[in-house]
Each structure stands twice: as structure tokens, then as C-alpha cells.
Amino acid sequence: MRWSRRRFLVAAVLGGVAASVGGFAWLGRPAAGMRALAPLELRVVRALAEALFPAGGPIGVDPLAVGTVEEVDRILAEVFEAEAARAFRYLLRTLEFGTLLSRGLPFTALPPAERLEVLRVWNGKEPLPRRLAMDSLRSVFGMAYFSRPPVLAAIGWRDLCPVR
């Protein structure tokens, strides 16, 4: 792709925010009961799960009640290589403080509907770095939420494979 001036600017701003929020700071120890997520990141993951899969929404399974947050933490601790897990945690911090610039409040302080609006903007097709960041959020939250048995039961997904 061609990197237009505008794209460079957006990427630079995103990178700058990430660096100032996380890059110079120690990411912090895991929150109580977590293996990867620090307390701030844990709050962002909760807020994300609530915004993406609201308990009263069409699927109707509360993400917090079925262990989605714990599964995101496990994916970061066990599945991701260390560098990728660190990048993901910076991304959570970027999301948290990015809305300070655009909406005057950190992501976790926004009402759920407004959180969803932010995520939809992030989900837009450009700029590419932001879209890739959103792709990785969707993929991790998708793996975490749609592996929970109550969620699979709610959408009617059946596991036909016996274990031999």
C-alpha cells in the first residue's frame, strides 16, 4: 500500500500514544488472579467484553459471568509469545487513553454505548495500523467468548467430534 501523509500522521499519533502510555512505563504486575493482565488492562478487557457482548444482547450470555476475561488473560499468558502479549497489552492501554483525546474520558469511564461507538470507529477500514489493531482485538475476544460452553449452547453450535 502507499503510505499517504495522513496515514503516516495517524500511525505516528497512535504509536506516540502507545509509547507514552506504555512504552516508557513498566507494564506492571498481573492483577490478583490474573497471569498476564495488569489491573488497568484488566479493567479495559472487562469494559471491552461488556461493550462487544452485552448481557442483554442477541446472544444473551453475559461475557463476565462465563469467564471471558479470564480466557483473554489465559490466551495472553499461554498462547501468545511474550512479545505479542506485550504488544496486545500496549494496545489495551492505547485504547484506554486514546479516548481521553477524542472524548475527554478514558475508555473504561465511557458508557457502554459510547464504548461501542469508539470500537466501531476503530473497526473502520482505514488507517491500516488501527484496523490491524482492531482485527487482533476481535480475534482474541472472539476466541475467548466463543469458546465458552454457554455461548456455544446459546448460538446452537454443536461439537460433533467424539474424542478417540
Place this chain on the structure above:
Amino acid sequence: MRGFNPGRWSEPDYGGILDLHADVAIAGAGPAGVAAADTLARAGLTVALLDAGRHWTPRDFPRTMADALRHLYDGRGPLVAVGSTVIPVTAGRGVGGGSLINSAICFRAPPEVLREWREEAGAELFTDDRLGRIWDALWKRMDIGPDPLAVQGPNNRAFFRGAEALGLAPRWFERNTPGCLGCARCPLGCSAGGKNSVDRAILPEALETGRLGVFANCRVEAVEREGDRVRALLGSILDPETDAPRGALRVRADRFVLAMGAIRTPRFLLGTGLAGPPCGQHLHLHPAAGMLCRYPFPVDPWAGTTQGCYVDRRDEGYMLETVLLGPDQLYAMLPLPLGPELNARLADVAHVGSSGFMIRDEDSTGSVGLNGMRYALGPGDLRRFLAAMRRCSEVFFAAGATEVYPGVMGGVVLREPDDIPRAIHDGLRPHEIFVYASHPQGTARIHPDPRLGTVDPRGRVHGLANLHVVDGSVFPSAAGVNPMMTIMAVATALAEDLAGVG
């Protein structure tokens, strides 16, 4: 553990040290490494086959995608090729390599591709006769054939009907899945034991020779070299759970074979200084994409063969191939606004259909380096990619879909066939479409001229007397069809030549 030990071994057996000696040492136990090991052991040579991953049995396979990524995929998830867009590239890991998690589609490289390889790259071993004989034998040993219609599942059958209605002559895949139950879980490893991955179909017979040792949890990292000869492979014994180093390995042999796949093999050659450019260049990927749709009738995407039928349009540069995807993948791919609309589609997932396509890349440019992969879609390949996307959309509509989600960025949804040319026009740029790949090839390609290829026509690394490459890295260009069986045939042919048989 020391000396030569036939059988299957893993980390707890080694006692922290592995010091082996064999006639031939092979790095990588995927389809290529296993095919080569089988050929060499049957020819009377002792073989040490090493893999960074672990041994698997059906009951051990993970039940979630996250755990599958952790244990069965190289890099614990997609690697990426960056260039005109960002392309996730997946590869398998473990004794069995990609055959543990692939869709088991079996094709033979077309005669015109083999001719191209012989005429343009001097790959004289790859004659129709020789590869034909090898394929016939592999087809029998891996019990390859079409799956019964009963396990194909409603999604694959709907696509088949749509393609038939358009006169596109769809066909059911031949697969190495004689016990397939149609549970669409191939990418997690077949816990039903229905797939004849190479660790189940070829390796047991090779082990019966008593001349093969298979060493899991062994990552090859370096070599001992003397002049133009490699003396030993060196590396680490890995913890099967965490991959943390648990000891050192050294394997001495007369001949060494690399079969770590078309990403790791060139990286190893470059990283050890055993080869320089053009090693790593000429990466081919078979760029591919998954596409989704919504049917007014249920297609139960959890039921059926992971990949069921195909439409062969190699005359237009592509193949349409159905594919079933997990709910997490559907969530990541559906182009609907996040929140209620997207969740509503998932709540009604029984109506979500899927298929996909791959192209034979011809004018794209790609490379594997020590710091990553680069890949830029060429204009011709982009045109073929978009043509495949349009054709796949047509088939969805012909099958009865009411909405098609073609994988064009920006939430593009097609509601009728007339939308197809408007949304999937030739002006789309690579970063505006979703591209994926799982068929890397060509990165240590065969050519008699060391300036143009990394290995000579017999698979020997230029400038080295006893180091050979047998995996898809050696392909002079893209196979044009799903490559596993061509990789196995090529590995067998090169191993026969090495052993002086066949």
C-alpha cells in the same frame, strides 16, 4: 540419550542431552520430512528425524482454537507477510507438521506445472512417470479418496448445488480422511482419529524398518561445518508445554536433510550462513480468502467436512474451495457493525455459509528473511484474486444466499448479483481486501545456476556436499493446487535419488 535409537522419543526420554549418530539426519517431521525419512529408512539407511513440536494422538488434540494455536501452529498463530497488505500465513507444528491441522485436500501438481519445472528450472527428477508412481503409492498408503456425501454437510452441499446451477462443474475433494465424521474440526487436529495425517499413515510403516528414530521437542538451530560438509546439527531440547530449553542436542550424520517448511528452512539456511541470496526469495503463497454469506435455510456450519468441494478454474488462475470456519473465525470475519447487528448474525449462526478460494501466484513478489516475510501482490494476481472473489459471490447467490460478505474492507455486503461488479471492481487495492495464506513455497528453489536457485536439481544446497532440502521451498514456482501431496512426492523423489533407489 546417545547413539542411534529407533522408535518414537520425546523430551522426558532424553535426560537433558541428545547426542545422536545416523546415516541421515532430517530436520522437520512434516509431510516432507516424513516422506523423506520413510524413503531413506526403507532404502536401508539409518535416519534421525527431529521436530520442534511434539507427538500427538487423537485424544490429546486441543478442543479450542486458542489451544490449537498454542500447540499446533508455528509461532503460536499466524506469521505475517507484509507488503502491499498484511497477510496472515499459517503453518503446522509437531510430528506430522501441517498434516496434523490441514484440511487433508489431496491434489497432484498438474502436468503443465511439472513440465514448467523441468524446462525452466532443470528439475529433471520430477517426471510425470516418477511422480505418478510415487503418488499412486501414497494414495494407497494414505487411503485417499472422496468422503461420503453423508459427511459433507449442508454448507458444502449448498455450494456444490450453486456451482452446478452455474455450470461450473464442481467436484468433491479427494482427502486422506477415510474415517471422517464431518465435524469440521481439522484445524484443531482430528480428535476423532479420522484423518490419516503422515504421523498416522506413513510414519508407523517407516518405524517398522527399525532404522528410524523420531525425536520430538528438538529444535534445530545451528550446524557444525567443515569446508563444504556439514558435520552435525545442533539445537535445543524443548519443554513440550512451554518450549523452554531443557537441554542440548547434537546429531552427527553423513547426510543432512532440511524439511522445516518453506518459511523455516530458508531462515535456517540464511541464519547459519549456509546459503545467501537467492535463498529466501521467490516466496509464493497461493493467496487465498474465506468468504461468507447468509442463506435463508440452515447450513449448520459446525457440520461437514472442513473443506468439501471445489470448482477448478485454473484456466482463469484460481480454484474455489469450500471451507467451514469456527464461530470465533466467523466473528472475526463478518463485516457487520460491531455490537447488536454482528451478534445477531452469530446468534443465528446456523444460516451463515462459507467458502473460499486460492490463486496460483505468478507476478507477485515475496521473500522470507531473518526479520520477517515480505509479499506484494502483483497486478495480474490481484486481478485473478478479484475474479475469484466475484465468481465465489455468484455461486453463493446461485445457491440461494440472500447476503454475501466478500471480504472487502469497509463492511461491504452484497444483496443481489448486480452488486457484485460494483463492489468487487478491478480498482480495489490489496489492502482493501482480506488475504490469507497457508501454502508457502519456492524460497530455496531448484535451479542449476546458483545465482537463480538455492539447491541444484537434485535438492542439494549449492556449494555444500551433503546438505539437501526436500520441502516445498524447492518448488521452482507455485504448484497451483493445494501442495501437500506434491511436497510429499517431491520429497520422496529427492530422497530416492539421495539413497540411489527408485
